[in-house]
Amino acid sequence: MGSEARSAAPPISCLLLSFLLLLLLFTPSAAQPNISDGVRCRADSVYPCQAYAFYRASLAVPLSADLASVGDLFGTSRALIARATNLTVAQSVLPLRQDQPLLVPISCGCDRDRNRSYYPAAYQIVSGNTFYLVSTVEYANLTAFPAVELVNPTLVPTDLAIGDIATFPIFCQCLPNNTTAVNLTAFLGLVSYVLQPSDTYASVASNFGIDSETLTAINGPFNGTYSVVFVPLFQIPPPLIRTSVVSEAPASPPTAPTPVVERNENKGVIAGLAAALAVVGVLCALLLLLLAWCQRRWNRKGEAVGKNGRQNSLERSGKGGGEERFGSLSSADDKLIADLSEWLDKYKVFDVATLREATAGFDRSRLIQGSVYKGTIDGEVFAVKKMKWNAYDELKILQKVNHSNLVKLEGFCIDAKEGTTYLVYEYVENGSLDTWLHSPAGAGVSGDRRLDWRSRLRIALDVANGLQYIHEHTWPRVVHKDIKSSNVLLDASFHAKIANFGLARTGHNAVTTHIVGTQGYVAPEYLADGFVSIKMDVFAFGVVLLELVTGRSAFDERTGEALWSEAERLLFRPVTISKEETEALLLEWMDTALVQQSCPVDSVMSVIQVARACLNREPAKRPSMVEATYLLSKADEHFSEYSGDGLSVVSGSDVTAR
Ligand SMILES: *[C@@H]1O[C@H](CO)[C@@H](O)[C@H](O)[C@H]1NC(C)=O
């Protein structure tokens, strides 16, 4: 398949041709058989590309016990793995079997600094872990410890601390785009496959429905057990997975999942319990599936639903972005249904009638912003966000976070009739920061109620604390991806809370081709390469700091210039100017409200320094939120000493730094 065996060509020329092809395709370095220190990037390939990891679940590994855990292990979602492996929703909620093959879709990128191509999987070290053990056990040899050491220069392999986050480079490769080794018309991506003791090229090739010459052409000679080879994928699922899934779990709809579970013979009682649970689980899943199906049949088209409060978000899908996110309603249903059970006991489940009554039938007068309504239930005020089915991501994130500087989720509600999900949050009294900063005086915020410097410093610290929490204390790490002043809400005492986790993802260090975010806040590396990391939140936080100082919008519609680029041009770039000149420039640039309150320029200057560090174009050079928070709290202390306290202009609320 794909190789150029022309019609009626004699065997000799065939051999020659293959040999030639081999030479053509593989520079000596690329054919290097020992890749334990990582796969080199190919100069003629385009990164990132869609790739897959062939992962075998193992009962010895708690993290591969079920699909959601495997999703966490690889920083991807259960639904994407289920789709690539062709598991039904019901199958995807069952515990995995020993050696159950899974196809994990990954985005293969090139780390130009180290000239290695890999997919970075973030892993948090637990007791007893070493790079070697995690590579060979948790990641089943899809990576190897020399490569792990290479991409984690700041971690000492012999001195790993529990809680350290290490990047495990899952080996992957992108074919050169003009390759002749495979027919690119039907090509889906290269699968990273770990050779097993019983494998030969012939057996692997037939398992994937290709021929072994192709494997040789891509990987060089067969080279030992437990090394990674790259197998071109032409069909999802490949025959290996199809036969395996079909033979072990009966092809008939899994109404009787007991046979699957009974395979763990030696675990009598547990197996029995698991079987019972599985039956209940499958019944629930089927019921929900049926519900969703009926509901969709009767509602071809629900009413237009607001865009999750991100009207001015920019979105573009890069080439090949189709695999990244499945926006279709059906996959969203699947996701939601599959994971619903996790939340049922965690949150209050509201019914639609209650929410309708609470919001006067979602009356316009109750609209807060976007698709968020103010509602009163039993005298208590909530914010109710109305969205399409796919509340999955936001729910998944919110269930992990609990911090006073993050808006709290109280409960949710699913309206099957309309295909709508409602998320019910705590109500935050003073609305969003941007209206306080940017509204012309008179539009809701009168001139004398503009925020003073003390309040702004505290808001900056609150946001920093909230971000620090989601970056450092959640696992897998959460990247908010849409930090901006309109997503910062102020409570009655002007403490800030971060809202809207609608774009947040658990994919730290991932590469995406689906760019989302808001103009003026998007970090350059994300816009250019789709590189997602916590450092993009740090960048956006820097922009919020600039807004606090200048009182201006992150993006000037008139001039088309972002605030950060203006700051770079006016304040950060000129290296030769003196401190006095910088202060003079700053005074000109600052919010006039602050100048009128004669706020100390020193204090503003120190915040500008933090903003400058956060806005570094090099993500690696930006501080972490831990560092940023520390620097800001220094600025705050400094200011408190200077001002002698107690002279706050806004409402005299508590001034203690927490
Ligand atoms: C990366 O390594 C490969 C193989 O050694 C080499 O062909 C390529 O030029 C290198 N790329 C860079 C940017 O150094």
Ligand SMILES: *[C@@H]1O[C@H](CO)[C@@H](O)[C@H](O)[C@H]1NC(C)=O
């Ligand atoms: C592969 O490379 C690693 C590190 O470079 C080395 O430690 C190991 O011995 C090599 N293995 C083989 C079989 O060549």
Ligand SMILES: *[C@@H]1O[C@H](CO)[C@@H](O)[C@H](O)[C@H]1NC(C)=O
């Ligand atoms: C996926 O699985 C379903 C049932 O589990 C089966 O009917 C279908 O043929 C499978 N698709 C492929 C491409 O194997």
Ligand SMILES: *[C@@H]1O[C@H](CO)[C@@H](O)[C@H](O)[C@H]1NC(C)=O
């Ligand atoms: C990974 O490779 C090592 C040998 O290098 C082997 O002992 C181990 O069993 C392999 N792990 C898996 C999950 O296959």
Ligand SMILES: *[C@@H]1O[C@H](CO)[C@@H](O)[C@H](O)[C@H]1NC(C)=O
């Ligand atoms: C292959 O990629 C290179 C580099 O991006 C590009 O210049 C070239 O046009 C591509 N060729 C094809 C056939 O797509």
Ligand SMILES: *[C@@H]1O[C@H](CO)[C@@H](O)[C@H](O)[C@H]1NC(C)=O
């Ligand atoms: C692919 O393109 C590169 C440069 O774009 C060229 O050096 C190489 O020979 C081409 N390979 C094939 C198989 O055409």
Ligand SMILES: *[C@@H]1O[C@H](CO)[C@@H](O)[C@H](O)[C@H]1NC(C)=O
């Ligand atoms: C590649 O595959 C497509 C469809 O599968 C087919 O139409 C085309 O002829 C194939 N090209 C080659 C060069 O084999």
Ligand SMILES: CC(=O)N[C@H]1CO[C@H](CO)[C@@H](O)[C@@H]1O
């Ligand atoms: C890991 C491994 O077995 N590497 C071997 C692959 O094959 C070449 C020769 O074909 C050997 O030199 C490597 O040691």
